[in-house]
Amino acid sequence: MNDYLETECVEKIKKECLLQVFDEIDSTNEYLKKLVKREAISLPLPVLVVAERQTAGKGTKGRKWVDSPTSLKFSLLISFAGESKRLALLSPYIALKLRKVLSAAAKKEVKIKWPNDLYCLEGKTAGILTEIIQKAGTLYLIIGVGINLASDPEVNRNINSLAGSLFKRIDPGELKRIRSLILLCASEEIIRTVKNLPEELSAEEIKDWNQSDVYNGQRLRLIEGERIVSEGQNVGIDKKGRILLQDGNQTKAFCIGEASLRP
Ligand code: BTN
Numbered sequence: 001m002n003d004y005l006e007t008e009c010v011e012k013i014k015k016e017c018l019l020q021v022f023d024e025i026d027s028t029n030e031y032l033k034k035l036v037k038r039e040a041i042s043l044p045l046p047v048l049v050v051a052e053r054q055t056a057g058k059g060t061k062g063r064k065w066v067d068s069p070t071s072l073k074f075s076l077l078i079s080f081a082g083e084s085k086r087l088a089l090l091s092p093y094i095a096l097k098l099r100k101v102l103s104a105a106a107k108k109e110v111k112i113k114w115p116n117d118l119y120c121l122e123g124k125t126a127g128i129l130t131e132i133i134q135k136a137g138t139l140y141l142i143i144g145v146g147i148n149l150a151s152d153p154e155v156n157r158n159i160n161s162l163a164g165s166l167f168k169r170i171d172p173g174e175l176k177r178i179r180s181l182i183l184l185c186a187s188e189e190i191i192r193t194v195k196n197l198p199e200e201l202s203a204e205e206i207k208d209w210n211q212s213d214v215y216n217g218q219r220l221r222l223i224e225g226e227r228i229v230s231e232g233q234n235v236g237i238d239k240k241g242r243i244l245l246q247d248g249n250q251t252k253a254f255c256i257g258e259a260s261l262r263p
Pocket of ligand 1: 029065075117127128129145
C-alpha cells in the first residue's frame, strides 16, 4: 500500500471491500471491466479501486474525465442481486446520496444536476460513470466516481465548462486526510445505496432532489449531440428519476439517455 491514504481509513475500508490502490492507471472503470471479464466469479466483492493518477479517465457520453492531483478517482465493482428494472434509478440515486456525503464533508451545499452530476463552488465538482456488465447470469455494476477536492486551474484549461470543487484550496498537509475520509464515507454510502436500491423515489427523496437541483425552475434545453430534443421549464424529477420539462400546458418526462441539460 502506498502513502496515498491514511492507514485508519484503509483498515475500515478493508472491512467492507477488497481495496486496490494504484499510483497510475488508464481508468479505474476500465481496470474493473477487464477484471470482470477475466475473473469475476472468483472475486471477493465489492472491489474498490483508487488511483492517484488516471491517464485515460472516462466521463459519460464518451467524454474524458480530466485528471488533477487534487481530485479523488475511484471505482467500485459490486454484484447486483436486485431486479434489473431498479437499475434505471441507479445513477441519479447514487448522486442523491453522494450529494449528502460531499455536503457534509465540505460543510457547504453541494447541488445536483440531472441526471448525476454534483456542483459546488460554481461548477461541476463530481461525476459518476456507471457501467453494467452481465456475466454467467450475474449482473456486475461498476460505479466510477471522480471528485474535484480542490480547485485546479489546469482542469479548467482542459474542459469547456467551468469546473467546481469541494474546497477552494486544501493545505497540502491536509489532502491525504480529506481524501481518505471522503473515500471511506462515499464508498460505504454507495455500497449501502446499491444494496437498498428502490424501484421508485419516495416523495421525500423527490423533494430533496428538487431543492438541491442547480437548475431548479429554470428554462432548459435538452440536447443530444448538436440537436435540441426538447425545451421547457425544469419542474423537477418524477419517482422514476425522469426530468420533467414544462412547456406551456404540456409537461414532458425524459429518461436518462444520451441527452444532457443546458440552460
Ligand atoms: C462524468 O462524465 O461526469 C463522469 C465522470 C466519472 C469519472 C470517474 S474518475 C474514476 C472513474 N474512472 C473513470 O475512468 N471514470 C470514472
